[in-house]
Amino acid sequence: MPSATRRGSPPSPPASGPAAPTLKKVAEAAGVHLSTVSRALNPETRHLVAEAATARVLAEAARLGYRPDAAAAALRTGRSRLIGALVPGIANPVFAPILAGAEAVLAGRGYALLVADPGDDPARAVTLADEMASRRVDGLLLATAAGHDDPVVSRCLARGTPVVLINRTEAEARAPAVVSDDQEGLRLAIEHLVALGHRRIGHIAGPPNLSTGALRRRGFEAAMAAHGLDASAIAPATAYSRPAGAAAARQLRAGHPGLTALACANDLLALGTYDVLAEAGLRVPDDVSVTGHNDMPMMDMVAPPLTTVRIGHAEMGREAAHLLLRALDDRTTPPTRGTAVLLRPTLVIRASSAPPR
């Protein structure tokens, strides 16, 4: 048979590997037209080609190591099988598992994940979203939404790009979101503290422009009210960080002496709170109980192990990916605006909470 001498010296001196085989090459090798190869290779259209031809095509494609050119396919079909993800801090222990979860389900459906990290800069987020639009992503996963009407969401809506919000949502939800039930999260924490006997409880809140900050605060206020307790001891942190938590805790303690428990909107804020309590010579949980939110990795190893609200970060990413895939599969129905998937948080009780003395 015409098995050419494939042992020739590399024809391309400039170090570039052998030209990747195309449909045309496979077609020649299999003795059919390139369009037939295309159909034979695609399970959806395979029924249009004779079994013998399909077999030959499959064999030759495998032998040559054919890989379809995604760019060409994207150009022709208008779909890139690319999903963009905008995350404020890839390495952040909150967002990393979200990304991992999303990647897992997207990869299973043949989509690839394009990640970019605008940090907390909305302008940068817009730039990166435009870049993703340029790459014709089929959909967007947004973990950076903030404020009332996030500019990135606006652009996606205008462009018709499906978008799913993760972890944070807009004040006026214009796009589907999957978030933990933030109010419920703080309710769990407060119920626990109240059950332990605490009455004078303060809240280290998150940034008020983030939905997590605003909703957890609301959850705190509602839970306290439900027990007829004073919910005025609140200090908002300027960011979800340990120093910001410390600053807020300092401020809260100054304005509200005698608090026996501090419920924090975030684990890092709780760690910052640990710091100022230690400074003040107070012991956790003997003098003051502290709770966190998120159950970040290692929260079982800090001293004392932190009582905190666990949220399923990986599940959040998975769920968001599913939502996006659903929208992609069924592009006829409109985005069903504010549909939010609320994930149930759970309380993990460790050693940072105890009855007041």
Added chain:
Amino acid sequence: MPSATRRGSPPSPPASGPAAPTLKKVAEAAGVHLSTVSRALNPETRHLVAEAATARVLAEAARLGYRPDAAAAALRTGRSRLIGALVPGIANPVFAPILAGAEAVLAGRGYALLVADPGDDPARAVTLADEMASRRVDGLLLATAAGHDDPVVSRCLARGTPVVLINRTEAEARAPAVVSDDQEGLRLAIEHLVALGHRRIGHIAGPPNLSTGALRRRGFEAAMAAHGLDASAIAPATAYSRPAGAAAARQLRAGHPGLTALACANDLLALGTYDVLAEAGLRVPDDVSVTGHNDMPMMDMVAPPLTTVRIGHAEMGREAAHLLLRALDDRTTPPTRGTAVLLRPTLVIRASSAPPR
């Protein structure tokens, strides 16, 4: 009959936003040919077009919100401006910052990051690498290399895809790598322990098929030998995890009673070691000193705060990205096989190490 009526109604996707403007649209709006628009938009070729025309083109492009179609450009040029990253565990605190660092420098140069997570499954890594090849990535960042000749590296070499190894390297380095100086890392730990007065020191090693595991062990042995100490107290863990660390520590203590210090190849292994020491009723550092490696987040908050070897993960990612960009800019010179960039680790002394009693 030149223009046959083969204009089957366009499969216009329902509810899709207005069709994105193309070069042609901009050209019509600006009253020039589309090729002129292309050149005017590209800073490299802009000098070929009259200033007046350039101005008109720029204005119209901005007005229409033109965004080049990356797929079309990729098809034409053969370059996708996409970089693939294969990472064993996106959410892993070791790899997440690497990814973040790489993303930052790549984005600065107009490249986007395609991330995939094969976990520890080499077959899956190959599949995902092929997928990336299909997407015609311009280069690959590999954090999954293992063993003697990693199959993914082999394929990249065969295909001529530039690849840079991160954190782990191959036994026989066939591709450039950027890694921390793993031997030096363990030397630092041992020097510290010896300076404190320890003589009977054990090593909880990493998986021997990973370069980090093998090299850190070698560093342990060399440093011990340099002090004329016995380096035989070694137990390799089967994975970089807390339970695997615990298992190895248990085994090591069984075979070598009386060790006063345990140098671990990884922070998680150190935490597992904490667990078995606590089980045995021993206190860190009073009874046994423990050191880790990596300085993962939160290692300053565990009890006791862990003395560990810090490596610049983000810098690693950045450095790898730079290396890859260099290779992309200058595709003539061959890959310069085993060039490894060695990052200097530093020792962070905390409270898990103290003089032996």
Added chain:
DNA sequence: CACAGGACTACAAACGTTTGTACAAACGAT
């Protein structure tokens, strides 16, 4: 025996770029 219809396959036209080449003015120098 003609012919309808089914089963395959080939043809060709896009998709939106980049880029080599050809053409057309405009201009100065001979």
Added chain:
DNA sequence: ATCGTTTGTACAAACGTTTGTAGTCCTGTG
């Protein structure tokens, strides 16, 4: 006035797919 240059623009050909349409060759039937 002729001729090179220079400068700016237009033309057209790819890149590798997907997919509508038009054959072609059968096989079975009226």
